[in-house]
Amino acid sequence: MPAKTTPKKPTSRKRTATRRKKLAPRKPVTRTPKGGSPVDRLGAWMAIRLAHHAKDHIAATVSRKDAAILRITHEGCPTCHGNGQIFTKGKGGSFSGSKPCPAKPKTQKVSRIRVAMAARFGADRSTGLIGWTCPCGTKEKPRYRDAKLATKALRAHETKKHGGQTVGGAWYAQVTEAAALQPSKPQPAAVPAGMGSTP
Template identity: 55%
Template sequence: MATKKTTSRRKPVSRARAGTKPRRGGLRQRAAIRMAKFIAKQGEKHLNTRRTRRDAAILRATHADCAKCGGTGTLYTKAKDGSFSGSKPCPAKPKTMKVSKTQIAIASRVGADKTSGLCGWKCPCGKQEKPRYRTAKDATKALRTHERRIHGGASVGGAWYAQIPTASKPKQLESKAA
């Protein structure tokens, strides 16, 4: 009877050590990183606001005296119950096609109407954002984000509103966010 040969077992070779994770740094370094992230977030929000104000100023300038939109370049739609439910671009052709950069810069930075044509939101808890969103959909999305973070995802009855130029209609429109 033949005996079964056992294969020789090699000794396991020690593996190369995996690189250790660098430490997170001291208290000052962590605070600096946190501050840098906060500043970047605020800067991004500021640039978005400037861009939407500039876009709204261009629409106001090109749609001045428009019978359909009242000069904002945006139409606000109503639900069956009469509340405002959304927004869409004005289908009418612009009155003028070109507007000077200086006029746009002034209209988007100075005056009471610098946020006309933009949407903001309010929550019953007291938190609100000034008009900085181009459409009602964006304002509602920001309101939902606030509700998710602060109110645990439950809708508490916040509303978005649109800023209308003082020349055409001197009031702000309010609606239930859908």
């Protein structure tokens, strides 16, 4: 009877021992200042400045286009004298605000090219807009559509430069030549005290 043979076990492969990695020599870490390197901070500052400038430029362009549309549609209007809106004055004759012209516009549709030309070229491109001046010498050209926006810009200037205290800033508006030639309405004479209205 033949002898029983036991199956051979597969020989296990001899694994090489894992070698320990040598650490690289430690290099000193250069610490960047808070907010990035000076070049990064300068780039961020320039990007913010350009974004603010672009925003202001776009807002001024839109305001000039709106004013040009009002001027063209109200051309020859006897109420606003071609200005598109009426600028009101206070008791002392100073500028106090603006309101839209109540008269119906003569034309309902305006050419895009005509609006673009009136808003970009000529001395009267800012006609119908409001600006402001400050006694400290800061002055902003007419670029606002109404007195509220001009007041907001003046208050922001006073907060930034004068600690929020008003120093007597003033608003001014650019009007058409026809509106500028119109005489201002005379103020009614004050009735002295003690005199009645009856003759």
